[in-house]
Amino acid sequence: MALPIAPSDGVGADPVRHVPEPSVERSLSAISSEVTPARSVRERLLGGGRSGVRADRPVLVLHDVTKQYPNGKVALNDVDLVIPEGDFVFLVGPSGAGKSTLIKLLIRDEVATRGAVVLDGLDLARLARRHVPKVRRKIGIVFQDFKLLPRKSVWENVAFALEVTGTPRRRIRPAVDRVLALVGLTAQARQHPHQLSGGEQQRTAIARALVHDPRLIIADEPTGNLDPLISWELIQLLLRINELGVTVLMATHNADVVTALRKRVVALEEGRVIRDEVGGAYHRMD
Ligand SMILES: Nc1ncnc2c1ncn2[C@@H]1O[C@H](COP(=O)(O)OP(=O)(O)O)[C@@H](O)[C@H]1O
Ligand SMILES: [Mg+2]
Known part of the structure; x- marks a missing residue:
């Protein structure tokens, strides 16, 4: 069954479809409204006012x-998966379970064969290609292998994410400075990736993911290349970012972290959701 998709509330033939208030969402409105105040916290700390977002x-x-x-x-x-604003979700499951595929659907690297993938009210399956950059700006993504530009400094790597979207220079400087302070890299701003530890490289990637004030941070095995202590620091940073009101979805194999934190756990196996549990552990507890 497909979600009921309403006609665009834009003008003319705008192919971006807005999902009005489908019944699948209704049961979540209570949860979502609890986190409404977090939005203003995020706006205050990350900057970038956002009008018109429900x-x-x-x-x-x-x-x-x-x-x-x-x-x-x-x-x-x-x-089936619904993530309300402000959630922190661990996506777990063995290698090959479909975690990265799910993430690729969210950034529209791949398109679903069937069903609806609705990000911030926009159905990605029905989205015209020219609107893809707009949707990607709603997401900040962090990968296992950092994917930093080696010839750019920490500061330039983060600034680049804003330059490619045409952000005016005068807005780039304060935004980059603020987000580097948030991840604790102000002192390393002029260094290049090869001069950084793995944890610092990943914090640079998180700063880059955050700098355009996304609604959702997605991390695909972000601690996969980091040792346990550094992994914990990185998770603490993601938790802090979540406390600022940014929704976080993190695919991970890190059982210790998942079990210790008791956040929402969505477990995939062979492409199916076999468990979706608030306060869950890495493995099923019963
Ligand atoms: N581009 C592709 N073409 C064909 N099969 C793929 C492709 N990408 C992933 N797969 C397969 O889809 C399944 C899920 O992969 P993936 O989403 O990467 O899982 P995970 O991230 O949980 O390890 C695996 O069997 C994988 O081999
Ligand atoms: Mg994967």
């Missing part, structure tokens, strides 16, 4: 999502 709308809704790759492999099978 606070009672989940950041992300996956409805009956199936993804089959051209070679026939079904990587996701009838996945």
Whole structure:
């Protein structure tokens, strides 16, 4: 079953569809409204006022999502997932379970074969290609291998994320300075990636993901290349960012961290959600 998609509330033939208030979302409005104050905290600390965004709308809704790759492999099978604003979600499951595929659907690297992927009210399956950059700006993404530009300094790596979206120079400097302070890298701003530790490189990547004030931070195994102590520091940073009101979705194999923190855990196995538990552990407890 597809989500009821309303006609665009934009003008003319705008292909961006806005999902009005589908019933699948209604049960979540109570949860979402609890986190409404966090938005203003985030706006205060990260800057970038955001008008016209509905606070009672989940950041992300996956409805009956199936993804089959051209070679026939079904990587996701009838996945349902609703993430309200302000949530912190661990996405767990063995290698090959479909975690990265799910994340690729969110950044529209891949398109679902069936079902709806609705990010901040926009259905990604029905989104015209020219609107993809606009949707990507709603997301900050962090990868296992950092993906920093080696010839740019920490500061330039972060600034680059704003330059490519045409942000005026006068806005770039304060935004980059603020986000580097938030991740604790002010002193390393002029260094290049090869001069940094793994943890510092990943904090640079987090700063870059945050600098355009996204609604959702997605991290795909962000601690996969870091030792346990540094992994903990990184998770603490993501928790702090979440406390500022940014929704976080983190795919991870790090069982110790997931079990210790008792956040919401969504477990995938062979492309299906086998568990979605608030306050969960890495493994099922019963
Ligand atoms: N581009 C692709 N083409 C075909 N199969 C793919 C592709 N990407 C991933 N897969 C397959 O889809 C399944 C899920 O992969 P993935 O989403 O990377 O899982 P995870 O991130 O949980 O390890 C795996 O069986 C993988 O081999
Ligand atoms: Mg993966």
